Amino acid sequence: xxxxxxxxxxxxxxxxxxxxxxxxxxxxxxxxxxxxxxxxxxxxxxxxxxxxxxxxxxxxxxxxxxxxxxxxxxxxxxxxxxxxxxxxxxxxxxxxxxxxxxxxxxxxxxxxxxxxxxxxxxxxxxxxxxxxxxxxxxxxxxxxxxxxxxxxxxxxxxxxxxxxxxxxxxxxxxxxxxxxxxxxxxxxxxxxxxxxxxxxxxxxxxxxxxxxxxxxxxxxxxxxxxxxxxxxxxxxxxxxxxxxxxxxxxxxxxxxxxxxxxxxxxxxxxxxxxxxxxxxx
Amino acid sequence: xxxxxxxxxxxxxxxxxxxxxxxxxxxxxxxxxxxxxxxxxxxxxxxxxxxxxxxxxxxxxxxxxxxxxxxxxxxxxxxxxxxxxxxxxxxxxxxxxxxxxxxxxxxxxxxxxxxxxxxxxxxxxxxxxxxxxxxxxxxxxxxxxxxxxxxxxxxxxxxxxxxxxxxxxxxxxxxxxxxxxxxxxxxxxxxxxxxxxxxxxxxxxxxxxxxxxxxxxxxxxxxxxxxxxxxxxxxxxxxxxxxxxxxxxxxxxxxxxxxxxxxxxxxxxxxxxxxxxxxxx
Numbered sequence: 064x065x066x067x068x069x070x071x072x073x074x075x076x077x078x079x080x081x082x083x084x085x086x087x088x089x090x091x092x093x094x095x096x097x098x099x100x101x102x103x104x105x106x107x108x109x110x111x112x113x114x115x116x117x118x119x120x121x122x123x124x125x126x127x128x129x130x131x132x133x134x135x136x137x138x139x140x141x142x143x144x145x146x147x148x149x150x151x152x153x154x155x156x157x158x159x160x161x162x163x164x165x166x167x168x169x170x171x172x173x174x175x176x177x178x179x180x181x182x183x184x185x186x187x188x189x190x191x192x193x194x195x196x197x198x199x200x201x202x203x204x205x206x207x208x209x210x211x212x213x214x215x216x217x218x219x220x221x222x223x224x225x226x227x228x229x230x231x232x233x234x235x236x237x238x239x240x241x242x243x244x245x246x247x248x249x250x251x252x253x254x255x256x257x258x259x260x261x262x263x264x265x266x267x268x269x270x271x272x273x274x275x276x277x278x279x280x281x282x283x284x285x286x287x288x289x290x291x292x293x294x295x296x297x298x299x300x301x302x303x304x305x306x307x308x309x310x311x312x313x314x315x316x317x318x319x320x321x322x323x324x325x326x327x328x329x330x331x332x333x334x335x336x337x338x339x340x341x342x343x344x
Numbered sequence: 345x346x347x348x349x350x351x352x353x354x355x356x357x358x359x360x361x362x363x364x365x366x367x368x369x370x371x372x373x374x375x376x377x378x379x380x381x382x383x384x385x386x387x388x389x390x391x392x393x394x395x396x397x398x399x400x401x402x403x404x405x406x407x408x409x410x411x412x413x414x415x416x417x418x419x420x421x422x423x424x425x426x427x428x429x430x431x432x433x434x435x436x437x438x439x440x441x442x443x444x445x446x447x448x449x450x451x452x453x454x455x456x457x458x459x460x461x462x463x464x465x466x467x468x469x470x471x472x473x474x475x476x477x478x479x480x481x482x483x484x485x486x487x488x489x490x491x492x493x494x495x496x497x498x499x500x501x502x503x504x505x506x507x508x509x510x511x512x513x514x515x516x517x518x519x520x521x522x523x524x525x526x527x528x529x530x531x532x533x534x535x536x537x538x539x540x541x542x543x544x545x546x547x548x549x550x551x552x553x554x555x556x557x558x559x560x561x562x563x564x565x566x567x568x569x570x571x572x573x574x575x576x577x578x579x580x581x582x583x584x585x586x587x588x589x590x591x592x593x594x595x596x597x598x599x600x601x602x603x604x605x606x607x608x609x610x611x612x613x614x615x616x617x618x619x620x621x622x623x624x625x
Contacts, residue, residue: 189364215360276449
């Protein structure tokens, strides 16, 4: 209780503190508010005043955006790509994280540092041979091939994050299972995996977010109209010269809304996971 | 047996990242259009870069970018994190809002800023111009294009740092802060002599990551200006991308990728050293 008493700040300090925090809040929300507001306005009203409240609500912005960005196809593509990546990353990374956290092999250190090194490797360092190699093998416009690229890029992060969850499990649990005659696979799947499942959920959320939002790889490897992701179809829609910004912001909102809802519901998991892995999106 | 657990992660990693990375380094010494046989040219690609004005602009821009991101967002993040520590009430709410831009796709954020803020037609900028303010669209001026892009990335990025710094600050023993307050130490001096030294490892790690990420920046530049006008906002990663896929000069692109990687490598060495301490414990 003592701490509560001594840390109470003077009224002016608190006022100033909330003032600055509030200004930062407004600056952060301003562009996002413009996105939401203008997604419901006719293009002519946006051109007059992007800050004004909609005179008429143009809900058809959303239906036109859905049609023009071909979201019924590209959203499905994004969902399939994201789901495949999540499954691949979670399954492969949990295996690796377990072995590295428990130092099951002598070369755990080399492998750990190698994976740490690849988290910082620039995409351009492997992009060009990969693209022309995939082109030769006919793997351009192949969502599974892109899911493999995402897995390679994101799994070091997932390994590092899951590693901390495995480290938190007491050794006695593993030893007890060993005494009961469980083999190594049973120990991993029946004892360890259930305990780290919250960590796997966190990894799934964050890898899902990164895959859903990813731009550079998606725009390079999935160019066919029937294979592209929602982000790439949004990018192409918004790049046309006769730009209807109401429609573009509606398309943006369609992509962003599911992400924001998930984030608000599971904020702690997102923030702790992203901060723990230190990967910039 | 536990060796087998590493096979999926390492196999995907080696095929997608390691082998293409080695090939990129090799390609830097060849002339290749991506289709015909590569021709060995020795150091010609690097010599060409040395004499290429655009390459030097791009490299300078990456260095300016690094300088901006090593100072402004780190200061903003630290300041806001400290204020959250003082405010206490509502700190979770502020954190979630500051973090929000991090979970929205870069392609979408870029278009929102482009169309709703910077655009002289549909943006807030245009509205100000019509009201008689002499504002400009920073993306269309060679002298301000890079700053215009950096502003978007700063806005998107600083909240992440704030959340990370706030998490670290909460680990600082309460007694230290209390003591400083009781002694009547001012806000800035508490920050300087108590809080910053206490979370120095976190700040160092974020600065190392900033250097690495500053040489990888791609999405915002590619979407907002494509390196223009007149290559004034070109960075190394967009230069490499354009060389490979628009000019089909894959050897030149590989040489640029090698330059990016050299900067990254230096920072990565620091990064692994900083992380190694944690793995020893």
